[in-house]
Amino acid sequence: MSDSSPLKVAVTGAAGQIGYSLLFRLASGALGDRPIELRLLEIEPALKALEGVVMELDDCAFPTLAGVEIGHEADKIFDGVNLALLVGARPRTKGMERGDLLEANGAIFTAQGKALNSVAADDVRIGVTGNPANTNALIAMTNAPDIPKERFSALTRLDHNRAISQLAAKTGASVTDIKKMTIWGNHSATQYPDLFHAEVNGKNAAETVNDQDWLENDFIPTVAKRGAAIIEARGSSSAASAASATIDAARDWLHGSAADDWVSMAVVSDGSYGVPEGLIYSFPVITKNGDWEIVQGLEIDDFSRSRMEATANELIEERDAVKELGLI
């Protein structure tokens, strides 16, 4: 496919909160100058609201927007898509943990995995934002046996961005001075945001901060529980920041990460760092030409190791729960 042909991008849950921010960013060129064709999937009752969003997209007269199609049938909407952003899912509300969402959302990702398997373009990349994101990605991946497993990822870029922002505030550095942030594991409260390999102005972040108490009792819980804090404050879950992170992740996946940096993506484990093979686990990755590679050779101390194992154990429990439900 030539680069001037439109990139076909599917977005599920397009009439939702995240969709309302994401679609306008995609349509206005956040993934580059290549024209974009949006394929928007929603449940039938939400299609009328989605028509209103499409009217607004039209009214923006975005030069990069080559077309929009909407519908409730995954087989039609996913036909020939190069990128699928799976956002649509039931969001968490006050007091719910992500585990509560497994069953409600499992059925959605089984059906969508199957549909992508039969009709998506050969070069499709699939990013899962809908929670529980890692396990939803595992379900979609397992139900799409003809799509290479490396084409699936779940979003931990929001956590990555949150961690950068917290570290910048603590050190007085700007966000662009911070490199090599890593989120390990699950997009949940067990995730492990790692300062031992991050850098502030080229210097080790943990050494720069030099405050283990802050790192353990402030930084890690603030990042890991930021989603719940936003729900508590806003009354609904993060939306614009989630859309922004979804864009960051897709852009870097398609176009590559910066030469002196890496990004966090939840991808299928190949056993690196002792993470059980086959789990969708967030690692530090370098992206290039639409592919990712896990950063190898990082030294892991006992503190980091125990956190990395705890979040892996939660993912194993989620995997076993959806296996029990017959979803994978």
Ligand SMILES: NC(=O)C1=CN([C@@H]2O[C@H](COP(=O)(O)OP(=O)(O)OC[C@H]3O[C@@H](n4cnc5c(N)ncnc54)[C@H](O)[C@@H]3O)[C@@H](O)[C@H]2O)C=CC1
């Ligand atoms: N990974 C991350 O960093 C983050 C993930 N999220 C998750 O993203 C998801 C979406 O969040 P919001 O947009 O706030 O939710 P929302 O409730 O505003 O929108 C979700 C949309 O999905 C649609 N939907 C439900 N089932 C569908 C299906 N089978 N096919 C297509 N569409 C379907 C709903 O009709 C609704 O319009 C939630 O699961 C939320 O927890 C939210 C923030 C961050």
Ligand SMILES: O=C([O-])CC(=O)C(=O)O
């Ligand atoms: O916490 C939630 O339910 C929404 C989410 O994933 C986040 O903001 O990280």
